[in-house]
Amino acid sequence: MTLYSFVGLGLILFAVGAAGFFLRRNAVVLLLCIEIMLNAVNLIFAAFARYLYGTEGQVFIFIIMTVAAAEAAVGLGIIIALYGSHRTLDMSIIKELKG
Amino acid sequence: MSADFCGAREGIMETVIFWTLSTLAVVAALAVVFFKKAINGVMSLLAFMLVLAGLYVLMGAPLVAFFQVIVYVGAVLVLFVFVVMLLNLKEASVRKPFAALAGAAIPAVLSAVGVAALAWLALGERTLAKGAFLPPAPGIRQLAVDLFTRHLLIFELTSVLLFAAAVGAIVISRKEKKES
Numbered sequence: 001m002t003l004y005s006f007v008g009l010g011l012i013l014f015a016v017g018a019a020g021f022f023l024r025r026n027a028v029v030l031l032l033c034i035e036i037m038l039n040a041v042n043l044i045f046a047a048f049a050r051y052l053y054g055t056e057g058q059v060f061i062f063i064i065m066t067v068a069a070a071e072a073a074v075g076l077g078i079i080i081a082l083y084g085s086h087r088t089l090d091m092s093i094i095k096e097l098k099g
Numbered sequence: 100m101s102a103d104f105c106g107a108r109e110g111i112m113e114t115v116i117f118w119t120l121s122t123l124a125v126v127a128a129l130a131v132v133f134f135k136k137a138i139n140g141v142m143s144l145l146a147f148m149l150v151l152a153g154l155y156v157l158m159g160a161p162l163v164a165f166f167q168v169i170v171y172v173g174a175v176l177v178l179f180v181f182v183v184m185l186l187n188l189k190e191a192s193v194r195k196p197f198a199a200l201a202g203a204a205i206p207a208v209l210s211a212v213g214v215a216a217l218a219w220l221a222l223g224e225r226t227l228a229k230g231a232f233l234p235p236a237p238g239i240r241q242l243a244v245d246l247f248t249r250h251l252l253i254f255e256l257t258s259v260l261l262f263a264a265a266v267g268a269i270v271i272s273r274k275e276k277k278e279s
Binding site: 005006007012013015016017018020021022024026028029032033035036046049054056058062063066067070071072074077079080081083084 | 125132141
């Protein structure tokens, strides 16, 4: 259980979240994958905060958690608005911005 | 707890707990990606968050673990479940074929490798190669003092951001009134 273990775990989780983001079409699942990626980054921050014996890493984690909560609130609001206007959450159908 | 549990000498118990929790975390993350229904994904993410809270405790950051449970499990995931129940999604999202799966995995793996290379470059001078054990973590008191003195401006800005996001979410998701 070294620093490398935690960093490796964080990288694996980030890769899983990123792959899910590119893979899925449901908008809610896309937000879930974003949460996975944010948590992977949080894990790496916590590992380095402990390794370097500083508090900045944990302060960063708190800020990231707050931003993630704000992002989830706004994202779910956008999802509700999208469902109201399109009656679907399939991102392969909602592509007006694709040009 | 901080004296002997988080000491420089690692026990076999912590290694076992770490590998168990990390396996559970990866499995839960994969379940989020591969479950068809959104509500199953949300429940898997709940398991993921709880496992990560356990990892934070193992890492000597119990305050982060508390906030993980309170903020994510208590607020964010409840919001997700609320929206999924509210929208009553019936149709399952169609899964892409295998070629698209491979095409999606490539950028993910590339990004992970890129981050790993950056970390390796940035930390090349330090003595990480020995696989040094993690030193004891800073205490909650030191963390609180730092948060409310050196990082006070960021703290206040974050509260403003959270307020703006809450108002924005309400404005976005409410129904538009007719032009009067």
